Amino acid sequence: MSETIPAVAFYLLAFAALGGAVSMMATRNVVHATVWLLEVMLATAGIYLLLGAEFLALVQVLVYAGAVAVLTLFTVMLTLRRREDAVRPFPPAWGSLALASLFTGAVLLAIRGFCSVAPEMPAQAPGIEEFGIEMFTTWMVPFEIASLVLLVALIGAVWWTGGDDR
């Protein structure tokens, strides 16, 4: 048994994500860029929902929209001495553009080749209960290591920003 993803929803979300990403690169205002990043993150959460990853979609909203976007906006605002500084011109970077397009092109070609062996979408994935059970049995050790990573990051961030003596 196989399922399909609603095509209209997928293409709308894909358009939102790509459009947001392009706008993020095209805008010269760093605050606007953050808002576009937020939009990409929310569209990604929508794509996770289409893929049946309900928990992951909510975590995406909670972590990226709730925390990362606010932190980024915060840093932007703390490092702006005048409001006009938010708008920064940037020189065209043809080298980077060429490299990035080359990379994307290569990957897209590879995906095209892989098209013929792409698997069908299997039936609906299990829910959050199975997710939790798996998380705390199979993925126990990685989970603990992840918490350690976060702890180290917390201490590191406090160390870097705290104190004026450094």
Add this chain to the structure above:
Amino acid sequence: MSPTLAVIIKLVSIIGLMLTNGVFMIYLLRKVLGHLHIRLGPMHVGPHGILQTMNDVIKLLTKEDLTPRLADKALFYLAPMIVFVPSFMAYLALPFSDTLKATSLETGLLFTLAALSVVPIGILLAGWSSGNKWGLLGGMRSAAMQIAYEVPLLLSVLPVVMLAGTTDLGRIVEAQAGVHLGFIPGWFIANPLLWPSFVIFVIASLIEVNQTPFDMSEAESELVAGFGTDYTAMKFGLIYLSEFSNTFIVSAIGVTLFFGGWLVPWIPMAWYDAVPVLAPTVFILKTYLGIVLMWWIRGTYPRVRIDQLMDLGWKRLIPAALVMIVLTGVVDKLIVPLVTGTVG
């Protein structure tokens, strides 16, 4: 009834509930604060001033919509939307009764909290885009507070999730049915293990909705009106509507998690089926009781300083919430089975 029609009806009724709540809560807030301050509150429009809020709504709708010259126009329009839409979304998972809920999500609690976590971005953008230093300061304070207290808020609901074994709000309510010892309600608040979590939840949720004593973001004596200073007419209306509806939502979440949601102890389950309006009425009454308690705190305590607030959040509430999670796990999975002899 076609599914599309059902969805539209649900959305419209949620907007209706949100607006009614907003209008009613503004009146109630004025009356509650008035009586706490030993004054009368609004008295002139209608009997006991009940039409005062309607007046204000008409005023908001007909006022000129100003945009400051220095404002970042696009974001200035977008920010009230970013504040409003998540608090509208948060209503979707609330269980008003066994059957009366917009959605039945397996991850309802997480959904509500995720929706609320988007609000600070709107506030920050509102403060920044209006091009006003009071607005920016208010927005920064508010976002710093909310992002700091989101952590204890999320951690403080986890013990309840652990005991109920689900994040589906409807099933969390069902887990609280019945009575202990014949008269104590089976609500989670009756469990002494959850009392510290409840205190943390109350403090963190007061901060999430910017209530005094934690309203530094719009401290009118220091910051004029914080992030909302430059907003007029309906954009202002949207921001404040969302603030009131967030108050309703955190109170409803508190009621659902700790006070048995739509359940009344001591009555048989069959009554809920016999009287369909019983459960939603009980739920809304409990929620309003929670709101009035929040306003009692608001009318009683002075505002704390922002550094004291940050200190409380990061150094005390987060460690305390983590300890409570561990303790709940140990008691629930080790001590209770040992005492009742069901180790397995």
Add this chain to the structure above:
Amino acid sequence: MTVGLPQLLGLAAMLFGIGLYGALSRKNAVHVMMSLELMANAVNINLVAFSRFVTPEAMTGQFFAVFSMVVSAAEIGIGLALVLAIYRRKKSVELDAVQELKG
């Protein structure tokens, strides 16, 4: 018209490419951090898509995505702390301002 794994991978590849361009070309440290987040996001889409199509029962990709989110949250925390520290010393968040090690 059906949507399968290739479409999802294509979307992720394009997002990754845009993020790569941003990370390479921008001079503003915060903008570079945001581009890195975009790239991490593209990778997560891939992981979740593979999880849905290849191992729907074990959800392996979803767990990978969770850990990847943890790492990128840690990364943005540390990264923005670094940006603030640099700003404090240089009064600028342009990456060109940091070139003590330039020979």
